[in-house]
Amino acid sequence: MIKLSNINKHYSTGSHQLHVLKDINLEIGSGELVSIMGSSGSGKSTLLNILGILDEYDSGEYSLDNTLIKNLSEQKAAKYRNEFIGFIFQSFHLLGYKNAMENVALPLYYKGVSRKKRNKLALEYLDKVGLKEWAEHMPSQLSGGQQQRVSIARALITHPKLILADEPTGALDSVTSQSVMNLFREVNKLGITVIIVTHEKDISDLTDRQILLKDGAILEKEDVDV
Ligand code: ADP
Numbered sequence: 001m002i003k004l005s006n007i008n009k010h011y012s013t014g015s016h017q018l019h020v021l022k023d024i025n026l027e028i029g030s031g032e033l034v035s036i037m038g039s040s041g042s043g044k045s046t047l048l049n050i051l052g053i054l055d056e057y058d059s060g061e062y063s064l065d066n067t068l069i070k071n072l073s074e075q076k077a078a079k080y081r082n083e084f085i086g087f088i089f090q091s092f093h094l095l096g097y098k099n100a101m102e103n104v105a106l107p108l109y110y111k112g113v114s115r116k117k118r119n120k121l122a123l124e125y126l127d128k129v130g131l132k133e134w135a136e137h138m139p140s141q142l143s144g145g146q147q148q149r150v151s152i153a154r155a156l157i158t159h160p161k162l163i164l165a166d167e168p169t170g171a172l173d174s175v176t177s178q179s180v181m182n183l184f185r186e187v188n189k190l191g192i193t194v195i196i197v198t199h200e201k202d203i204s205d206l207t208d209r210q211i212l213l214k215d216g217a218i219l220e221k222e223d224v225d226v
């Protein structure tokens with residue numbers, strides 16, 4: 001599903017050039033549950049943003065589902081993102097003035113689905129993440145773990161083939177982190193490819209495959225613990 005060949009990425013700040021991703025070669029198959037682990041500043045978010053077509057790379061090639069992702073117009077990039085990818089963030093990115101159901105329904109609003117239909121579907125997805133009873137609650141009335149479940153339901157409602165999660169448990173205590181990771185495992189069992197970025201080995205250990213990023217380079221991959 002994902003193939004990266006010799007991906008390089010630099011950031012320029014003033015006269016200084018930072019080589020953030022160094023000759024990344026990586027293949028991730030459809031249906032995998034993978035973590036990308038590395039310390040802060042190792043380039044994890046940069047890599048995930050390239051995978052999510054939110055950022056561009058300088059050299060190399062990235063193919064997603066056999067489509068070369070290179071120099072896409074913003075319109076095309078948005079089309080692939082909307083059709084393919086669900087994003088999960090450390091800070092949940094929920095709208096504070098909308099309740100849980102409305103937050104989950106939001107992607108369908110952008111697709112022109114009627115309010116009645118999108119709210120009905122949103123309730124079904126809230127049910128899938130164990131939060132049907134919380135549909136009317138505002139994000140501020142939900143715990144961190146519940147908010148992350150809402151954001152996972154919101155990602156799932158558009159039937160993505162790929163879920164990209166950037167430090168999804170970074171704001172959660174360890175017990176809640178475990179249950180959110182269990183939810184990712186369930187999502188993965190539906191056949192959705194899941195890629196989780198984390199700096200915590202405990203979290204990375206809960207995925208089927210661990211990819212290690214150090215100073216912008218892949219050190220080891222595939223079952224580093226075995
Ligand atoms: P991680 O997610 O692993 O913490 P990032 O991918 O966010 O790492 O960042 C990798 C490196 O690139 C860091 O040194 C960071 O400071 C730098 N960096 C990230 N984004 C930018 C940017 N927009 N401009 C300049 N430098 C950046």
Ligand code: MG
Nearest residue numbers: 044045046166
């Ligand atoms: Mg990051």
